[in-house]
Amino acid sequence: MAAKVLFALCLLLVFIAESQATKVNNLFNVMNYGATADGKTENSAAFLKAWRDACNSNGNVTVMIPRGTYFLKQIVFNGPCRGWTNVIIDGDLIAPTDPSFATDKWISFRYVKNLIVSGQGKLDGQGSSAWEDCNKNHNCRPSFPISMTFDYVTNGYIHHLSSINSKGGHFKTYGCENIRFTNVKISAPGDSPNTDGIKISNSNGVAIERVNIGTGDDCIAIISGSKNVLISNVFCGPGHGISVGSLGRDDGEENVENIKVRNCTLSDTTNGLRIKSWARTLSKPLKASNFVYEDIVMNNVYNPIIIDQEYCPGGTCSNKDPSHVEISDVSFKNIRGSSNTQVAVNLKCSAKFPCKNITVNTIDLWQNRGVGKLSNLCSNVNGASYGKQNPSSCL
Ligand SMILES: *[C@@H]1O[C@H](CO)[C@@H](O)[C@H](O)[C@H]1NC(C)=O
Ligand SMILES: *[C@@H]1O[C@H](CO)[C@@H](O)[C@H](O)[C@H]1NC(C)=O
Ligand SMILES: *[C@@H]1O[C@H](CO)[C@@H](O)[C@H](O)[C@H]1NC(C)=O
Numbered sequence: 001m002a003a004k005v006l007f008a009l010c011l012l013l014v015f016i017a018e019s020q021a022t023k024v025n026n027l028f029n030v031m032n033y034g035a036t037a038d039g040k041t042e043n044s045a046a047f048l049k050a051w052r053d054a055c056n057s058n059g060n061v062t063v064m065i066p067r068g069t070y071f072l073k074q075i076v077f078n079g080p081c082r083g084w085t086n087v088i089i090d091g092d093l094i095a096p097t098d099p100s101f102a103t104d105k106w107i108s109f110r111y112v113k114n115l116i117v118s119g120q121g122k123l124d125g126q127g128s129s130a131w132e133d134c135n136k137n138h139n140c141r142p143s144f145p146i147s148m149t150f151d152y153v154t155n156g157y158i159h160h161l162s163s164i165n166s167k168g169g170h171f172k173t174y175g176c177e178n179i180r181f182t183n184v185k186i187s188a189p190g191d192s193p194n195t196d197g198i199k200i201s202n203s204n205g206v207a208i209e210r211v212n213i214g215t216g217d218d219c220i221a222i223i224s225g226s227k228n229v230l231i232s233n234v235f236c237g238p239g240h241g242i243s244v245g246s247l248g249r250d251d252g253e254e255n256v257e258n259i260k261v262r263n264c265t266l267s268d269t270t271n272g273l274r275i276k277s278w279a280r281t282l283s284k285p286l287k288a289s290n291f292v293y294e295d296i297v298m299n300n301v302y303n304p305i306i307i308d309q310e311y312c313p314g315g316t317c318s319n320k321d322p323s324h325v326e327i328s329d330v331s332f333k334n335i336r337g338s339s340n341t342q343v344a345v346n347l348k349c350s351a352k353f354p355c356k357n358i359t360v361n362t363i364d365l366w367q368n369r370g371v372g373k374l375s376n377l378c379s380n381v382n383g384a385s386y387g388k389q390n391p392s393s394c395l
Pocket of ligand 1: 059060084
């Protein structure tokens with residue numbers, strides 16, 4: 001009898017200790033909210049309940065998704081929250097395979113200030129069904145979901161997370177301030193359509209450092225309204241390179257300013273460093289200015305350096321319209337490696353708004369086996385070249 005009472009007391013103590021511990025650490029484990037890590041049961045309700053309790057608590061809080069495989073449909077984690085919110089994703093999250101799952105976002109964080117997302121797990125977008133659909137129907141121009149989006153997040157830090165086989169893009173920021181990605185791993189097959197790695201839009205203060213990206217579209221795409229972006233120690237390949245644009249398709253886009261890309265490697269990509277704008281008229285010109293590209297290695301890259309202001313896929317614009325995007329103050333410095341096409345540096349600017357102050361300093365590109373002698377192409381571009389130029393510069 002005494003033993004039984006003692007045992008019951010012990011249980012009670014353990015129980016109290018545990019509940020104290022969760023309180024003290026402000027830890028909100030999705031398993032305590034009914035999540036099931038069997039890879040089949042849908043978990044968005046459990047995840048949202050854990051998020052809501054964490055978000056409404058004072059101080060720094062952690063939402064924990066422990067190891068295991070969690071099937072998850074669309075989910076939106078809305079702020080504002082009170083303190084810093086840590087989301088630790090140690091489990092693998094898997095998206096529906098059904099191609100009719102065609103929202104524009106899979107997992108989103110919105111209106112959150114002070115957010116950290118990390119973990120050993122991966123986001124598995126299960127993209128192959130969507131890619132097949134898209135490859136069959138060339139007009140698909142999807143709404144295929146981006147695996148993880150940050151909308152109006154201020155002070156966001158995303159680290160040590162992996163994303164594989166997204167249906168649409170892997171990550172996107174929109175309307176964010178001060179957001180940083182480090183040690184993130186992104187992968188999808190080189191021929192998977194529309195799988196941008198990280199897309200930056202209307203955001204100010206974005207850092208992408210030590211990120212490894214292999215995918216089927218742009219490794220990084222910097223579009224309308226991006227300002228103060230730093231990209232360093234990024235490995236890209238396969239993929240379509242590190243791109244600014246496309247810009248200037250529609251009225252209402254915002255300028256892109258102050259982008260630094262440093263110490264990056266591109267391997268087996270269709271483009272290296274690209275700035276791309278539509279051959280279209282806008283009611284008022286858009287500016288793309290102050291870009292610095294420095295210390296970049298190209299391995300087997302099709303268009304190592306390319307400014308393409310004549311972008312007009314699928315005859316959706318008249319190619320005679322010169323682009324209304326004004327590109328200025330762009331410097332390429334210390335770019336070396338191998339090119340897979342003859343035009344190593346291709347600067348095709350707008351006839352109406354020529355590129356201004358483009359500098360190329362120390363370029364050393366050589367042809368891959370089987371590619372003829374390399375050259376440069378310049379049209380409608382003002383600027384200068386310095387240092388070694390291999391192939392010789394057209395500026
Ligand atoms: C909350 O987390 C942030 C970011 O990690 C940290 O700087 C801050 O010191 C933490 N605050 C408390 C009270 O622990
Ligand atoms: C540049 O990148 C290489 C790896 O590609 C790394 O070892 C080196 O530390 C980086 N340098 C800086 C200044 O970040
Ligand atoms: C030319 O562009 C560079 C950045 O690439 C900038 O530092 C410099 O001030 C610009 N020069 C002029 C004359 O605007």
